[in-house]
Amino acid sequence: MSIVEIRNLSYSYPGLNKPALINIDLTIEKGDFIILTGPSGCGKTTLCRCLNGLIPHFYNGDLTGDVIVTGLSVKDNPTSKIAQHVGFVFQNPENQLFALSVEKDIAFGLENLAVPRTEIRKQVDHALDLLGITNLRDNAPYELSGGQKQRVAIACILAMHPELMILDEPTSFLDPVAAKNLFEIIYALNKELGLTIILVEHRLDLLCTYANRVIIMDEGKVKADGIPRDILSSKEVLSLGIGIPKITKLYLELKASGIHLGDPPISVNEIAQEIRTLMLND
Numbered sequence: 054m055s056i057v058e059i060r061n062l063s064y065s066y067p068g069l070n071k072p073a074l075i076n077i078d079l080t081i082e083k084g085d086f087i088i089l090t091g092p093s094g095c096g097k098t099t100l101c102r103c104l105n106g107l108i109p110h111f112y113n114g115d116l117t118g119d120v121i122v123t124g125l126s127v128k129d130n131p132t133s134k135i136a137q138h139v140g141f142v143f144q145n146p147e148n149q150l151f152a153l154s155v156e157k158d159i160a161f162g163l164e165n166l167a168v169p170r171t172e173i174r175k176q177v178d179h180a181l182d183l184l185g186i187t188n189l190r191d192n193a194p195y196e197l198s199g200g201q202k203q204r205v206a207i208a209c210i211l212a213m214h215p216e217l218m219i220l221d222e223p224t225s226f227l228d229p230v231a232a233k234n235l236f237e238i239i240y241a242l243n244k245e246l247g248l249t250i251i252l253v254e255h256r257l258d259l260l261c262t263y264a265n266r267v268i269i270m271d272e273g274k275v276k277a278d279g280i281p282r283d284i285l286s287s288k289e290v291l292s293l294g295i296g297i298p299k300i301t302k303l304y305l306e307l308k309a310s311g312i313h314l315g316d317p318p319i320s321v322n323e324i325a326q327e328i329r330t331l332m333l334n335d
């Protein structure tokens with residue numbers, strides 16, 4: 054069942070002649086884990102803004118086409134309604150945390166929906182547990198590391214029980230270890246809760262084993278869309294100059310020199326296994 058339907062979407066920011074999005078058609082299924090990537094300025098954040106209703110409700114400009122998210126037309130529904138179904142995690146968690154403690158930040162959204170106290174406590178405990186941050190419940194946001202803050206931001210979203218979670222470059226301020234930890238948590242939420250994920254990211258090296266689909270944009274258009282194994286080694290993607298994973302590069306280099314390793318790998322383990330098999334067969 055689809056959770057996002059985008060039909061012939063084009064959008065230009067006010068006063069700009071060049072459209073930020075051009076004729077986008079996209080269907081996203083419930084339970085998908087999607088990496089959305091592409092060169093800087095290609096329209097990823099703009100597309101996310103169309104999915105949570107910031108466009109057209111907070112950004113004017115020229116929007117044509119249809120965006121239906123969790124069955125709601127974003128044009129016809131206020132962002133407050135869309136936010137009950139679509140959680141949004143920003144690049145910088147500082148933008149999302151403002152209460153005096155982690156617990157209060159997570160409870161905030163539920164309090165606004167007038168959820169009863171006992172239920173709030175239950176939901177907060179559950180979100181803390183899912184993110185592995187129960188020990189931080191009384192800490193103030195300023196006492197946390199970047200990775201911890203980003204987990205709290207995700208816990209705030211999860212407590213609202215979204216059907217779709219969009220994360221726009223959530224690891225920009227994290228080192229590679231913290232980024233990998235965060236990806237593993239997001240993956241667990243996708244697998245265990247069936248939460249649909251759209252993750253805008255450049256760190257494809259760390260990510261391709263988690264996602265079932267990668268969408269690559271360039272100059273406001275979708276340029277490639279499919280399973281990571283096929284897409285990342287395709288000619289059109291290589292020509293875009295995005296950060297292709299090193300294992301994909303190694304595979305293609307070997308292929309160009311006449312060494313065929315079967316299907317393109319998406320993990321170090323896979324390519325190691327292929328090389329072992331090749332050596333044993335020699």
Ligand SMILES: Nc1ncnc2c1ncn2[C@@H]1O[C@H](COP(=O)(O)OP(=O)(O)O)[C@@H](O)[C@H]1O
Pocket residue numbers: 066067069073091092093094095096097098099100
């Ligand atoms: N608030 C804005 N006002 C005007 N132009 C914008 C705004 N945000 C983004 N743009 C422009 O829209 C295009 C797409 O930007 P963006 O969606 O932020 O790309 P990405 O997230 O892929 O880096 C760029 O040309 C950018 O300059």
Ligand SMILES: [Mg+2]
Pocket residue numbers: 097098099221
């Ligand atoms: Mg962006």
